[in-house]
Amino acid sequence: MQGLADGYFVIPYTIGNYLSSEIFTKAIPTDHPAFAEAEKQAKESAEKLIGVKGKKTVDDFHKELGKIMWEYCGMARTAEGLTHARKLIQDLRKEFWSNVNIPGSLNEFNPEFDKAGRVADFIELGELMVIDALNRNESCGGHFRSEYQDAGEAKRDDEKYAYVAAWEHKAVDADPVLHKEELVYENIQLQVRSYK
Amino acid sequence: MKFNLKVWRQKNAKAQGKLVDYTIDNINADMSFLEMVDVLNDNLTRKGEDPIAFDHDCREGICGMCSMYISGRAHGPHHAATTCQLYMRSFKDGDTIYVEPFRAGAFPIIKDLVTDRSAFDRIIAKGGFVSVNTGQAQDANNLPVDKADAEKAMDAAACIGCGACVAACPNSAAMLFVSAKISQLALLPQGGPERNNRAINMVNQMDEEGFGNCTNIGACEAECPKEIKLTNIARMNREYLVASLINE
Numbered sequence: 417m418q419g420l421a422d423g424y425f426v427i428p429y430t431i432g433n434y435l436s437s438e439i440f441t442k443a444i445p446t447d448h449p450a451f452a453e454a455e456k457q458a459k460e461s462a463e464k465l466i467g468v469k470g471k472k473t474v475d476d477f478h479k480e481l482g483k484i485m486w487e488y489c490g491m492a493r494t495a496e497g498l499t500h501a502r503k504l505i506q507d508l509r510k511e512f513w514s515n516v517n518i519p520g521s522l523n524e525f526n527p528e529f530d531k532a533g534r535v536a537d538f539i540e541l542g543e544l545m546v547i548d549a550l551n552r553n554e555s556c557g558g559h560f561r562s563e564y565q566d567a568g569e570a571k572r573d574d575e576k577y578a579y580v581a582a583w584e585h586k587a588v589d590a591d592p593v594l595h596k597e598e599l600v601y602e603n604i605q606l607q608v609r610s611y612k
Numbered sequence: 613m614k615f616n617l618k619v620w621r622q623k624n625a626k627a628q629g630k631l632v633d634y635t636i637d638n639i640n641a642d643m644s645f646l647e648m649v650d651v652l653n654d655n656l657t658r659k660g661e662d663p664i665a666f667d668h669d670c671r672e673g674i675c676g677m678c679s680m681y682i683s684g685r686a687h688g689p690h691h692a693a694t695t696c697q698l699y700m701r702s703f704k705d706g707d708t709i710y711v712e713p714f715r716a717g718a719f720p721i722i723k724d725l726v727t728d729r730s731a732f733d734r735i736i737a738k739g740g741f742v743s744v745n746t747g748q749a750q751d752a753n754n755l756p757v758d759k760a761d762a763e764k765a766m767d768a769a770a771c772i773g774c775g776a777c778v779a780a781c782p783n784s785a786a787m788l789f790v791s792a793k794i795s796q797l798a799l800l801p802q803g804g805p806e807r808n809n810r811a812i813n814m815v816n817q818m819d820e821e822g823f824g825n826c827t828n829i830g831a832c833e834a835e836c837p838k839e840i841k842l843t844n845i846a847r848m849n850r851e852y853l854v855a856s857l858i859n860e
Contacts, residue, residue, distance in 0.1 A: 429748065473657050519662055524624065525723040527665055528657070 465532055466522055470515030474532045477512050481505065481535070481542055489546050492560045498550040505543045509588075512539060544583060544592060551594065552577060574606050613639045613700055616708040617652070619664055625720050625728075631710070641701040645688060646671060646678060648700055649711075665724040671696040673837065676772030679779070680725055681712040686776035686835040694774065694837045714779035718786070718822040729775050731821040732789060736773075738817040739810030740793045742802045755801050765799040768792045770838040777832035777840070783824030788832035790818050791848035792840045798851050808855035815852050 446455075488501035512535070520526045554577050555561050555570035564571040578599045583592040614637045622629030636652050643651070646668050653663035669677035678695040682688035688698040703709065711725065719727040757765075769792075777788035794811055797803030803810070826845055833842045 432744065473654065475654060517657070519657055519660070525665055525726065528663060 462522055462529075462533075464513070465516070465536065466518050466520075466529060468514060468516050468518070470517050472511075472515050473517060474528055474535050477508065477516060478531075478535045478538065480508055481539055484508070485542055485545070489542070489549055491558060492562050493549050494562045495550060495553075498546050502543060502546045502550070505539060505546060509539045509543070512536065540588060547592060548583065569611065572608055578606065613637075613641055613703070613705045615639060615648070615700075615703065615706070618708065618710045619724070620712040621664070621724055622713075622721050624723055629721065631712075639700050641699070643700050644671065644696055645680070645682065645698040645700065646696050665722070665726045667726050668696065673697045674772060676774035679714045679727065679729075679774060679776070681710075681714060681779060683710045686714065686779045687774075687837050691834075692837055692839050694772075697837075714775050716775075716778045716781075716784035716823070718784065719775060719778065727775075729773075731823070732773050732775065732786070734821065735786070735790055735814050735817045736793065738813040739806065740797070740814065741806075742797060743806065744802075757800060761799045765796050768796040768799070768840065768844055771796075771836075771840050772838055774837060776835050776837060778823065780831040780835035781824065781826075782829060782831065783827060784822075785826050785832070786818050786821070786823035787826040787845050787848065788836060788840055788842070790814055791844035794848045794851055795844045798847065807851070808858055811848065811851035811855040812859060815848070 446452075484501050484504050488497040488504075516532060518526075518528050518532050520528065522529065549559060549561070552559055553561065553564065554573035555564040556572050556577065557570075560570055564573070579596040580599060581594055581596045583594055585592055614635070617634045617636060618631045619634060620629055621632045634652060636648065636655070639648050639651065646666070649664060649666055656663045667677045667679050669675040671678075673694045673696060676694075678687075680687065680695045682695065682698070687693060687695045689702060690698055713719075713721055713725045713727050714729075716727075718731045719729055722728050771789060771792035773789060775786075775789070778784055778786050794814060797810065798807055828842075830842055833840065
């Protein structure tokens with residue numbers, strides 16, 4: 417298929433190559449204890465969410481989160497702002513789970529409930545973005561920590577931050593754990609570009 | 613701007629639906645139709661009422677999710693535009709606007725303005741694809757495509773599968789959609805290997821889903837947000853005829 421086929425997406429060759437050996441994998445059974453546990457948790461959190469019947473709409477929370485991210489976790493951020501933002505998001509999360517109003521029930525087509533599930537995720541992801549920005553004490557690319565600059569030029573710290581990493585989720589209330597993989601360059605030297 | 617809306621409300625596929633009156637005020641002329649419904653829903657939610665369920669996704673006219681029959685026309689009064697590309701400045705202050713779902717037997721209503729259009733997915737699954745070998749992509753120049761064919765295939769590929777053609781057709785025919793998908797692949801060398809089976813299987817599935825037949829009315833072409841041409845239907849009929857003669 418050449419060009420754009422909207423709605424029906426063309427997968428890159430690498431994925432086709434991967435899937436070609438997966439096609440014979442039979443449907444995965446759902447009787448594993450981990451599946452049962454995950455299903456139970458999903459049901460419980462869905463029932464909890466719809467049962468809150470509070471005063472604010474899902475959109476209210478979405479917009480408030482957006483405002484926090486916009487103010488404190490934009491391109492230029494500071495440790496002070498990020499610390500404040502984390503507290504705000506934590507408070508917002510608590511309020512969300514005790515004061516959100518989702519109309520309707522679970523046993524019907526309910527787009528507001530779908531949206532609430534996404535906003536619940538966004539709140540947790542927003543907090544993680546703030547934690548990550550706070551952790552990175554340097555300026556690099558789209559992450560400009562105002563404390564780390566040379567008269568407007570981003571000040572990188574390759575000694576401490578030349579790595580790729582992933583955050584491990586522990587619990588909603590607990591700090592995530594950072595797993596790092598150092599970037600080792602054998603043939604090139606890291607340099608800082610000047611925009612002046 | 614202020615509007616009087618008559619919106620189709622229906623709790624689920626089995627319930628009886630009806631038009632319900634709403635009035636909405638302080639609407640910015642540059643809001644899209646969907647944003648106007650967002651505001652209405654926000655008002656309803658705050659009043660403790662059930663918001664109106666409606667389909668939407670990309671809101672830039674490429675996904676085919678938004679539907680709505682607006683004052684008697686699929687995707688509203690504009691030519692070659694989806695509902696998300698319709699702005700409130702297209703209406704007059706104080707207008708009464710009727711909002712209904714896409715109606716067709718093969719598109720059962722899920723709730724309010726949301727219909728189940730998965731019949732289209734099942735038609736696509738029957739042949740709206742090409743099989744390719746996995747591994748390294750071959751050089752594009754290995755498969756020369758006539759410029760005129762490439763243009764026609766591209767025009768057919770513009771179909772976003774929204775179903776406006778079905779909703780506009782008095783026969784609820786899906787032939788504009790199916791023919792766009794068949795044409796897109798029949799015109800290109802990549803579509804060659806499965807060409808005959810594709811025409812037979814997709815047309816059969818279309819009939820099985822309960823879509824009607826084409827009687828050359830042309831409402832589909834007139835209402836299509838992507839200006840898919842009726843000539844695709846002629847091409848599909850030819851593809852189908854040739855395939856029925858060749859296939860054992």
